[in-house]
Amino acid sequence: MPYCWMGTDLEVDLSCGTIEKRAGDAGLVRDYLTGKGAGAKILWDRVTPEVDALSPDNLFIISSGILTGTVIPGAGHSTVTYKSPITGIYCISNLGGFFGPELKRAGYDTLVVSGKSPTPVYLWINGDHVEIRDASHLWGKDPEETRQLVRQEVKNSRAQVICIGLAGENRVYNATVEHGTGDCAGRGGTGMVMGDKNLKAIAVYGTKDIQMADRGRLFDLSEIILKKLSGNRSVIVENSAATYYRTGIRWGDFCNFSGERGPELEAQIRDMKRKASDYMQQHRSREIGCFNCALRCKHEYRNPDSGYTFLKCAPYYPAICTQVFDPAFSVQFYQICNKYGLDIYAAGNMVAFAIDLYQRGILTKEDTDGMHLEWRNPEVALALIEKIAKREGIGDVLADGTYRAARRIGKGAEERAITVKKMDVYMSGLMHRHHIAFMVAHNDKADLMKLEGSTFSVIMHLPQEAREAYVREGWFAYPKELEKYLIEGTDETHTPPAEAVCQFKAHDLEQFALADATGICVYYMHFWMYPAISRALLAELLTAATGMDIDEAEATRIARRIVNLVRAYNVREGLRRKDDIDSIPKHVFERNPPAPEVKLDRDVWNKLTDRFYEIRGWDKEGIPTRQTLTESGLDYVIEDLERRGIRAS
């Protein structure tokens, strides 16, 4: 039996109110680890194309990484896997904070919630003792109140709690699962799935040991990680603010891609960079870390009224979506999203979408209960969020996410929805960058967040010397053969060579599969530009912690198995090449942007896709080939697909 594996899964069926503890399968851990791997396998086995995302048969799977809860810095995450009500396909949301380690200490690697409760309930997992409790009195409470009330009721202030807010209760598509201190399982509709099951909260507490195999080695490796972190941490925050404002200007993607640009706006944006940095210095009351994390990327700000708001990176996104260049407004924006349990990025998009439509005359005062929607108006933005969470008036339409809202509104609104595979995507970064658009279009979750690594957003744009130093100092976390692309850099339009895009992309998918299967935060595995954990080091950590013999090649095999299983899952749901390549909003292929931007080119786009599929071992349609699946040990996938008339070539 692998070390740091608890060996038991918990299943709660909310339709029948049953609780079942099941022995885990050590063989599956060997092949898929836990976290993302376990989630993907369970989803493949049980949430077939016949299961609608909003049916009781959809599952809400929380799985801790195999390394979660060990002594390794950064190993504290878990994953939520489910079929997304937004995209209708596989979805995963990463959860930081303290929930994953606590779930393990309670004795469980994975918690599966199935069915649907007739009335609001919450789960209390106190080690071996598991209870489904009435939550009718918690319905309508915000995440903070819910957390406090639940802790009081279970008489344990150390219990870790995740819950939904009003948005999840109201089946808002972009509702989140909130955990506190800025941690949530945010993107993809987690909160909607939980709300649909009438599950308000899950509280967990445990006192079991998490065992580790090779004692001294793990300690030494952990100290190496700490050393790497301590030298470079300080730049994390200040850098991210600067980068985002810079790229924001360059890409001209503000305000729902409305094309708003011009010197005045650019001056405002530049000024916002300074304002944000001043604001952070003055008002940041604390830096917060997840379990075992010395990087502490989450920042706490005191609210003017009461309580605290937590931000990651920089307060830039609300400004991109509203043209309100005031960091205090950004904090308020985050605060209100946290209070309702709403995805901050999607909320920004919905607000920008509504204002954009109004400005174009597609929405009128009659649709908005008399509200005049305009840019640079903080009250309007916050009022819209309020309406979305409560599903009031225009908010009820927007609460379906911009893809569905656009179809309800009609009149050309469809063209203005910035979505990829029906999901609201992060506005900054899509425009006129083949490689960035490509990353989003081909992710297993339509999302740029964390996916791009820092390679294309930061490192590639450093001066040649700095790039060379970066490699020399050992920060380059990709396989050696990709080094040359980094040294080569980008062309005058900031575009890296096509081959580099495909190679990095293929590698990133693997890297993030490993992060999410081990429970290591992506900041440690090259989302941030100074990754403390390379794949080689990860393999060593896995071996030392679990006692399973995993070298770098084996880690790669596991990563590919997970990536291919997820792809096959989406193929089984009907996803094909056209869904990848047509997923990007049309206008980025049509609009002529100002230099140095380029119009996305269909030809280039197709070639990138071909090459990427080829590297991944998928056919022209994006279906993993027989050989790929067999190599990944996924013969059962071939059989299932064939039974359904899908032939892997």
Place this chain on the structure above:
Amino acid sequence: MATRKIKYINIDADKCSGCRLCESICSASHADPPYSLVNPGRSRIRVFRDEDNDVYIPVLAGPYTDVECLGRNTVMVKGKEYGECSFCRASCPSRDLFREPETDIPLKCDTCESINSEPLCVKWCLSKCLTFEEVEEEVEEETPAAA
């Protein structure tokens, strides 16, 4: 006058990020065999967290007591009232803090002397919330050195 070395672990709670690395490394390093497990319940340092009120206070395990206090006070922090026990260092029968799960053996911070190391929680606390100091203090000749 003789001198002796006194070890201090100083806590600057304003710098605490609540990450609990200190709990992890303390429990791992003092496990038997060393580094065989992580369990905050076995740690000699516990972080009192109230994330909704910005309260993060690392508490180092102090001496064992076999009876609980009679009078209990409350402590106000940032306008919120907490039971005094929240910040108490004792391994005390009134609660399960600083006692090994299952065996109930009391836990006390030994500044990592038992494992022949510098204080590891301090070393691993990159926020510099915990710092270590050794001070020479004069002791009166006739006083037996306290354990």
